Amino acid sequence: MIDYRKTIVPVWTLATGDVRVPAFGADEAMTAERLAELRGVLAGLADEPVATLEVHPLPDALDRGRGIPLDAVSPLAQHLSQLITQSASGSSVAAKATAGGEGLYRMVVPAKVAAQFGQGIVRPMAAKGADGAIHSALMNSTGIAAQAKFVPVGQATAAGAAGGAGATAGVAVGGSVALTVAAPLVLMAVAVGVSANADAKRRQAIEHITELLEQLKEEKLEGEHSELDGCRDAIDKATAILLDQGKLGVSLGLDSAVHAINTALGAADRRLARWRSALDKLPDGEAVEIDTLAKSFPGVDEQGGAFRAHLELAALAIALKRRVIVLQAVEHAQAEPGNLFKNFARVLKTDQQRLDELESGIAGVLVRLSALELARPNGLRPVFTTGEVDRLMRAAHRIRRLGAGVADNSHRTDVAVEIARDRDGSVLVFPALPA
Numbered sequence: 001m002i003d004y005r006k007t008i009v010p011v012w013t014l015a016t017g018d019v020r021v022p023a024f025g026a027d028e029a030m031t032a033e034r035l036a037e038l039r040g041v042l043a044g045l046a047d048e049p050v051a052t053l054e055v056h057p058l059p060d061a062l063d064r065g066r067g068i069p070l071d072a073v074s075p076l077a078q079h080l081s082q083l084i085t086q087s088a089s090g091s092s093v094a095a096k097a098t099a100g101g102e103g104l105y106r107m108v109v110p111a112k113v114a115a116q117f118g119q120g121i122v123r124p125m126a127a128k129g130a131d132g133a134i135h136s137a138l139m140n141s142t143g144i145a146a147q148a149k150f151v152p153v154g155q156a157t158a159a160g161a162a163g164g165a166g167a168t169a170g171v172a173v174g175g176s177v178a179l180t181v182a183a184p185l186v187l188m189a190v191a192v193g194v195s196a197n198a199d200a201k202r203r204q205a206i207e208h209i210t211e212l213l214e215q216l217k218e219e220k221l222e223g224e225h226s227e228l229d230g231c232r233d234a235i236d237k238a239t240a241i242l243l244d245q246g247k248l249g250v251s252l253g254l255d256s257a258v259h260a261i262n263t264a265l266g267a268a269d270r271r272l273a274r275w276r277s278a279l280d281k282l283p284d285g286e287a288v289e290i291d292t293l294a295k296s297f298p299g300v301d302e303q304g305g306a307f308r309a310h311l312e313l314a315a316l317a318i319a320l321k322r323r324v325i326v327l328q329a330v331e332h333a334q335a336e337p338g339n340l341f342k343n344f345a346r347v348l349k350t351d352q353q354r355l356d357e358l359e360s361g362i363a364g365v366l367v368r369l370s371a372l373e374l375a376r377p378n379g380l381r382p383v384f385t386t387g388e389v390d391r392l393m394r395a396a397h398r399i400r401r402l403g404a405g406v407a408d409n410s411h412r413t414d415v416a417v418e419i420a421r422d423r424d425g426s427v428l429v430f431p432a433l434p435a
Helices: 032-045 075-088 092-098 111-117 141-147 183-216 219-229 232-243 254-281 290-296 306-335 337-351 353-370 386-405
Strands: 008-015 050-056 068-070 103-109 149-152 170-174 177-181 415-421 427-429
Touching: 008 032, 008 075, 008 092, 008 183, 032 050, 032 111, 032 149, 050 092, 068 183, 068 232, 075 092, 075 183, 075 415, 075 427, 103 183, 183 219, 183 232, 183 306, 183 337, 183 415, 183 427, 219 254, 219 306, 232 254, 232 306, 254 290, 254 306, 254 353, 290 386, 306 337, 306 353, 337 353, 353 386
Parallel strands: 008 149, 008 177
Antiparallel strands: 008 050, 050 103, 068 427, 103 415, 170 177, 415 427
């Protein structure tokens, strides 16, 4: 077991433009709490997005299957390597921390900046088999950050454009805070992290849908599932090409994939409208019979059911669309080299509003369902049978739990993108998560 309490962690402040901020007295080592405060102040005062980048020892246990791998010649890996090389020449702390070639690089984008990416694009991933548990990209990254001493790296002069993305880098100094201008590095890290986050949601939705459809034997839903899952190949190829600074072509089949995704989102919109209408028709303040509820929400009282399959199909379509939006944002940013980050943020924010509204609408339906009171079945018999009691109790428990999985997007949080770098310069980017 490694003792991280004495670890010295270099930290860079990365700006996406030439900005000036007042002096802070950040020349000495600081705690994680002080670093979080500095991020908030920089985000509030700087005109351009400002992120921080830390380098920690690479943990022994990594779930590499959850990340997106990029080789050493990819723009993100090259930018990171250039930052490391030039920082090491001017900072003994950075040189010592990066000497082995491998490490865990943790980029944190402040909540104010992360809000430009929309409210629904980065959320915790629920862990399978445990209520309230969430996935973390790296099990002990929080522990490392809480115990380490952070030392600012102010001598870096990060290198230029990301594989033709266009923006050069330099240092903008405001008082004692040095801001490394590295828009392409921030752009690519956020893009890959957000794409990995959306893909993790896709895999989670696929697992749930597969289980549900095995129970339902519903051919129509099977067809919807197959068509959506068939989009993955085109999106994966397009992601790989764009992240390697290539150009998208018609042969990838991305256009047909986007059409299938938009069709599925249209179906989700129509189902959402029917669900809202059904809830609006229920009498206020009165208990509802299970059979009445099941007419509009088939299988809502069961472990599986068509309603839950519809929810997972909507989640899958949203996750796939979010990956497409990231691809479009990267493509736009790379097409206009002088305006990298602003293009990226604008495309993300504009195109995902519909997705946020759809997710919010589905969440509202689940919350309303979970608050319903179930009534005993109408009939001439004055008492319940044992089977009726069991069904009512199971249904009440399952319906109440519908609201438990609804994410609260009202609270903005910093976003962390964790990057594992190997000795050969290749990187593995984990899903972006709330910091």
